[in-house]
Every structure is written in C-alpha cells, then in structure tokens.
Amino acid sequence: MKGSSLRPSRRPHVGDVVLWLATGFATLLVLVILAVILIDIIKNGAPRLTLGFLTKAPSDGMTAGGIFPAIFGTVALVILMTIAALPAGVATAIYLHEYARPTAIGTRMVRIAVNNLAGVPSIVFGLFGLGFFVQFVGGGMDKIFYGGDKVFGQPALVWAALTMAILTLPVVIVATEEALSNVSPDVRLASAALGATKFQTVSRVVLPQAIPGILTGAILAISRGAGEVAPILFTGAAYFLPTLPHSLHDQFMQLGYHVYVLATQSPDVDATRPILYATVLVLLLLTFALNASAIVVRSRMRRHLSRSHG
Amino acid sequence: MNGNSFEPLRSASAPSEGSPLPVAKSAEPVALPPAASRVTRETLKTSPVPHERKLQGRRPHLAERLTELAIKVLAYSSVAAIVLILLFIAKEAWPIFTSTAIHREVTLAKMWFIQQWPGYDAPEHIWQPVSEIPKYGVWPLVVGTVKVTLIAMVVAVPLAISAAVFVSQYAGRRTREIVKPAIEFLAGIPSVVLGFFALMVMASWFQDLFGFDSRLNAVVAGVALSFAVIPVVFTVCEEALGAVPRSYVEASAALGAARWQTITRVVLPAAAPGIAASVALGLGRAFGETMIVLMASGNAAILSGNPAESVRTLSATIAAELAEVVFGGPHYTVLFTLAVLLFIVTFGINFIGDQAISRMKRKMGVAQ
Secondary structure (H helix, E strand, C coil), X not given: CHHHHHCCCCCCCHHHHXXXXXXXXXXXXXXXXXXXXXXXXXXXXXXXXXXXXXXXXXXXXXXXXXCHHHHHHHHHHHHHHHHHHHHHHHHHHHHHHHHCCCCCHHHHHHHHHHHHHCCCCHHHHHXXXXXXXXXHHHHHHHHHHCCXXXXXXXXXXXXXXXXXXXXXXXXXXXXXXXXXXXXXXXXXHHHHHCCCCHHHHHHHHHHHHHHHHHHHHHHHHHHHHHHCCHHHCCCCECCCCCCCCCCCCCCECCHHHHHHHHHHCCCCHHHHHHHHHHHHHHHHHHHHHHHHHHHHHHHHHHHHHHHHCC | CCHHHHHHHHHHCCCCCCCHHHHHHHXXXXXXXXXXXXXXXXXXXXXXXXXXXXXXXXXXXHHHHHHHHHHHHXXXXXXXXXXXXXXXXXXXXXXXXXXXXXXXXXXXXXXXXXXXXXXXXXXXXXXXXCCCCCXXXXXXXXXXXXXXXXXXXXXXXXXXXXXXXXXXXXXXXXXXXXXXXXXXXXXXXXHHHHHHHHHXXXXXXXXHHHCCCCCCCHHHHHHHHHHHHHHHHHHHHHHHHHCCCHHHHHHHHHCCCCHHHHHXXXXXXXXXXXXXXXXXXXHHHHHHCCHHXXXXXXXXXXXXXXXXXXXCCHHHHHHHHHHHCXXXXXXXXXXXXXXXXXXXXXXXXXXXXXXXXXXXXXXXXXXX
C-alpha cells in the first residue's frame, strides 16, 4: 500500500491526456493556418513569377507587366530607413545598457518611450509623418530654401523612409540591447583592467562582439519596414509611377502598397488576380528571406557565445 | 589624507608596516570579494599607493567625451519621437476645440452625442463625412473597432495561450524547434498580406460556410486580425511560462501533483502577470491594426452589434479617408482627432502590459 502510492504511476493521468490534446490541438491549428496561407499564395503566385515579372514595369492598367518599380521603391525605402534608424537605435541601446543607471528617471523615461513606440498603431505613424515630416519639416524647408515652391513639402521617399525609421527604431534597440547583454561582463572587466576608458571598452571590445546581434536587429527592422503599408500611405507611396524615383523628394512605388492597390482598387479583379498573387509571393519571399537570415545570424551568435563561455 | 583614514586598511592587512605599496597589495584579496568592481575603485581611491592615477586608466579625450554625449543625446530620440508624435497629431486635431469655422460643421459634442439629422425620422449616430450635410457621429466606428477587436481576441487568446502552454510544458525539443520559428514566421507576414488573404480567399470560404449576406464583415476581419495577434500573445506568454522557476515545478511534483495539476495550479498562476501582459499587448496590436481591417471589413459604418455585418474601424477610417480630404478642413481635423484617440488608447493598453511584464520580471527575479 505504502510502496504503491509512492511509486510514480506509469500511466499518464487523464487530466494530462486532456490538457495535452487540447493544447496540442491549438498548436497544430496555428501551424495549419500558417500552412494554408502559404500554400494558397505559393500555389497561385508561383506560375506568374518569372524573371520578366521581376524586371518589368506594370502595364495595361496593371493587368500585365511586372513589378520592378515596386521592388526598386521598397529597396530604396528600406535602405534609407536603415541609415536613419540604425545609428539612433544602436546609440540608444548602448546608452541604456552600458552607461545609464537603470533606476534613473531619464533611463526609465527612455524605456517607457521605447516600449510604447513599439505599440503605437502604424496608421498613427502615417499621420505623424504627414503632419511632422511632410508639412512641418518639408514645408519649412520649402519656405526657407525654395521660396515657397513645393519641393520637399509633399509626400516623398525621404519622408516615408524617416517615418518608417521611427516605426522600426524599437526593433533595432531591443535586438542591440540583447546583443550587448550577451557580451560577457568578464571582457569588460578585462578591458578596464588593461587601463581602457569606458568608451574604449565599449567601442573596441563590447561592440565588435555584439555586431551579429545588431545585424539581426537591422535585418528584422528591414523585414518590418518592407511589409508595412499604413505609415507610407500619406507620406510618399504612389499608386502608379511611369518612372523610378531619382531623388529623395520623389514619390515611389512599394510592394506592400502595390498589393493593397491591386487587391482593392483594381477595376478588373479577375484580370489582376494572377499578378496580385505573384506580387504577394514576392513580398512574402522577401520578408521570409530576411527573417530566416536573422534567425540564422542569431543562432550562430548564440552557439558562438555558448562555446566561448565554456 | 589623515592618519585616521588609513586605520582600517592597516588593521585589515596587518603584516608589513613599512612601505605603503605592499599594504595595498595584501589588502586587495581581503577587500575584493567577487561582489563588484566598485569595491576596487573605492580601494584604489583610499589606498596610499602613490601611482593610483595610472591604475584608473587615462582620462578620456575630448573626442571620446563628445561621442559619449552624442550617444546620450541620440538615446533620447525615442522619447523625442513619442513626444513629437503626440504633439503633431494633437496639433492637427486642436482646431476641433478652437476653430469657429470647423465648429459650424462639427464639434466634439456632435461627434459623440446622438443627433437629429434633417430627413431622418429619429435621432441617429451617423458617420457620413462626405455628404451634403457632413455627419461625424463616431459611435459606428467605435463599435466597429470594438467588435472586430473582440472577435480577434476571442479567437487569438485561447489559441495562443494553449500553444504557449503546449510548447513550454509538453513539447519536446524537436517540436519546439518547429513551432517557435513557425510562429515567428507568422509574426513576420506583413499585415497587408493577411488582409489580402482575408479579402481574396477567406471571405469566400466563410461566406460558403456560414452564409453571410455581406462577403466582407466583422467576422472575416476579426479572424484575419487574430492571425496577427496570435504571435504577439504567444511570444510574450511563452516567455512568461518559461520564466517560472524550476523549483516551483519540482516542489509541486514532489508533493505528488500530476503534470496537468502542476501546470494549472502552479505554473499558470505564477505566470499570470505575464499572461495578462501578453493579452494586453495583443489587444493593443488588434486595436491599432490598419491594413487587415481596411481590406477585410467591408468598411461600411453601420451601428450594429451583429458580427455578420460589414464594419468600419477607427484605423481603417483614417487610412481610407485622409487621402481625399482638404488640408486643415473639418474632415481632416476630425480624422486627426480619431488618431489622438487611437494613440491614447493603445498607449494606455501597452503601458499596462509593460507594467505587468516588469512586475513579473521583478517577482521571478526574487523567486529565483
């Protein structure tokens, strides 16, 4: 009697079977949803996905041709965005992790700001970009430099990129901070023991080790920036452009916005459907490639760190 | 530098009374517990070593200090961004309070209180900003937003929390390594793609399945929205469940509890603040999401509780209408007022979520 009650029972408890089945079913359902979405898009998008589709401009009222201008615009957008977001994001993370006292009021303010910035609805970013960048900054520049002519005071590539940079700032900050906290405290002490100043330690010892993590952050930010549409609706994205943007104050086409336009504003839905699916597939492949490379970089970094820690 | 301040040092490191250098050296092992580097610095400052300056490293150059200052200034860019966002959308919304020209067409009271419109039998809440008599009753939009958000949460929360429980409590390593990247991938799907899928594919399936009158409606939009919410809730929730100390689980098992008893009565209650936070963050995401609802909800501003009807949400209204308004006009001002509302509500929800997370972290930190 005594012995049998102490021995762990071999057969799983009924409650465990129920809970395992219920939670396992939920997990499976999420995976199935993902699979259904992917299969549908790949099945319908792949036939139209040719080299010509990637390198030609849309034609015949967007029922034929390709999406090259949208790809070009997306790439230009994320490059400019990264140039703006990366320095600010990395500096914030360095400050938060290496310099700031965690309890100081300023530090807490920055943290609250970063967390809430990540939660601001993307459409609000769009309105902000319109009110601040396009009208206030751009309009101001026009008044000062161009005698009131509309040059920068209208939706443009540069304003869309800056709006997107603010949106992706938290992504860069969070990833960089994680990378910094993965750098062992030993190397900081060792560097200090050799007589390095705080700044020398940070710039020559800590940062080089954190670069894969910062790269991960940049890639995730780009992936986010490539897919967001709401922030650029009013700050620079164009419905259709016959030429590529060739300066910062030009408008541009973008993949996500192109999907939105094709899906909702096409006069002939059936004619655009194959192109629409192929465009979605390109956008999906782009974000997938970016996310996958971020995951690879991160897991390599983890493996490298765990090896060097012993 | 009087004799008194040397006293404790000397007594701590009794041996040689002669030169100060050995004193400091032999004092070091005593004064340097593994605790922190600050102890070292204190020791150096009070130590009678003549070359203490060199031990502290050289003084930073001006260039270094300037760079450090630049880092500090850049670090406040997020604060600046948040403040500027609120400032500039509030600035564009401000005339709703002050401008008499706008008050001829719309006031805050007209937006929120029921109005009797010419040509209607009874007072009604109506959103019709582009008509002969512009009507800015926001209740249809608010109810639409709440409806879609609620449907999304009802679908997403149970699925995401269950999946998080499965992955963190039951799944083996190999399962985990499939499920977690898959959900990360779901999180990476742009919302415009989810909106496209809902609009082109899901809407037809749902109509065949449930026989909806309008193809695009709150259910289609809500379910599509839940696909964007699931990864948010799952990620935060899974992290919270993983942060529950092993000792809790082992103690529960040692008392003879079965796995499911440990999960439902020990692990889940311990992770409750984190789970609450995950729901809050998911709610914030659902409430502010734009492209999915813009594409899949049908965008008809109907005031009704029926989920099978077409709806128009706050975010979709802004996205759909701002492109066609007169800058600075009443419609423009009203749309920015809605943006302020969106900003404040999501800010509040996210703030609560973050507070719950940091409380959870503190609690777990103490427990471990």
